[in-house]
Amino acid sequence: MDPNTVPSQSPANGEVVLDVQDIHVYYGQVHALKGVSLQIMRNEIVTLIGANGAGKSTTLSAISGLAKPRTGRIVYEGRDLSGVPAYDVVKLGLSQSPEGRRIFPRMSVKENLEMGAFSRSNKDLGADFERVYHLFPVLSERKSQPGGTLSGGEQQMLAMGRALMARPKLLMLDEPSMGLAPMFVEKIFDIIKEINSQGTTILLVEQNANVALEVSNRGYVIETGQVVLADKASELLKNPQVQEAYLGGA
Ligand SMILES: Nc1ncnc2c1ncn2[C@@H]1O[C@H](COP(=O)(O)OP(=O)(O)O)[C@@H](O)[C@H]1O
Ligand SMILES: [Mg+2]
Known part of the structure; x- marks a missing residue:
């Protein structure tokens, strides 16, 4: 997908909880995130979709304060998180279930x-x-x-x-269905929906894109450190490019 064709669509009206603004993250020489921007509204479930190595976990690490963006800003409930250490980020109501548990x-x-x-x-x-x-x-x-x-x-x-x-206000889940038997996958996603219905906003990272989009309000597609597509989950599920690249062309 061509990053230049990113639609400038913004989320539906609502309270912005998290505003990630054009962040660049490096691991030494590796330019892992090349200007990622995304927004999460109160009570949404938002999914990041992307191939292995696209930058999904790095995006969550940056939000958690574990990977520091070289440029760009992360604003949570109106507060700039630049320079806020990870243990204080948790206190502000952001917590993460990391990849690999x-x-x-x-x-x-x-x-x-x-x-x-x-x-x-x-x-x-x-x-x-x-x-x-x-x-x-x-x-x-x-x-x-x-x-x-x-x-x-x-x-x-x-x-x-x-x-x-x-007691997070925003819960981040990195590949919660990885390596699980199908019966468990369904169960985990039912529980994600239930946690959300109890008033917790959720940012989900998944390679199991079909199931993730089915429970999500919106999604962002990340390729090699850039957001290439942002849309309602229902639209992403219908998008032929997304179908082909991430949903097994079903
Ligand atoms: N600790 C690290 N050191 C060096 N490079 C890393 C490290 N973690 C991730 N990367 C690189 O950053 C890029 C994004 O990785 P990651 O965010 O883990 O992707 P994803 O979660 O989408 O699979 C990849 O090119 C990966 O190799
Ligand atoms: Mg990952």
Whole structure:
């Protein structure tokens, strides 16, 4: 796709929660993000779609404060996040379930969940455990077990539950369906919809583009560090170029 044909379409009216403005991110000599801009409105589910290496995870890292943009700005709830360290970004209400889950294998499920709340000043976690165990009953059954003994799908649930323990206003999920059996994929996306319906805005990264777009309001297509297409999810699902490149031409 030609980056010059990016439609200048802006999201529907609503409150902008996150405004990523033309960010450039480098890893040494690697120019990973070449001017990425995107917006997320309150209560949306937005998906970033793109091939392996396109820059999806780097975009999430930049928002989380883990990768610093060399130029450009990230504005969250009207506040410029430049120079805000990652642990303070979490306190502002942004939390991430990272690619590959990265749970703590020797800590119990409950302890893993507690780690998600480390940045919170309010340590009264009762209601949060209740919420997570309600969304993921299997975590309640396994709360005393080491995280490393869970199946892949259960570890994904643990990573999502841990991110929820921070009480995020904006939850970022990096490839939540990666490596999961189809039954788990459906379950994870049902839970993503439920979390969203409880009032949490969601930024989703997925290679499983079809399923992701089905639950999303809007999507951005990223190719080699640039946004090449931005549209309503329903339009992206119908877009022949997107179909061919990311949806298996179905
Ligand atoms: N830690 C790193 N060091 C060097 N290059 C990296 C690093 N992480 C990612 N990259 C490079 O940055 C680009 C974007 O990667 P990434 O954001 O992980 O893509 P995606 O999540 O879309 O697969 C790729 O070219 C990748 O090789
Ligand atoms: Mg990635």
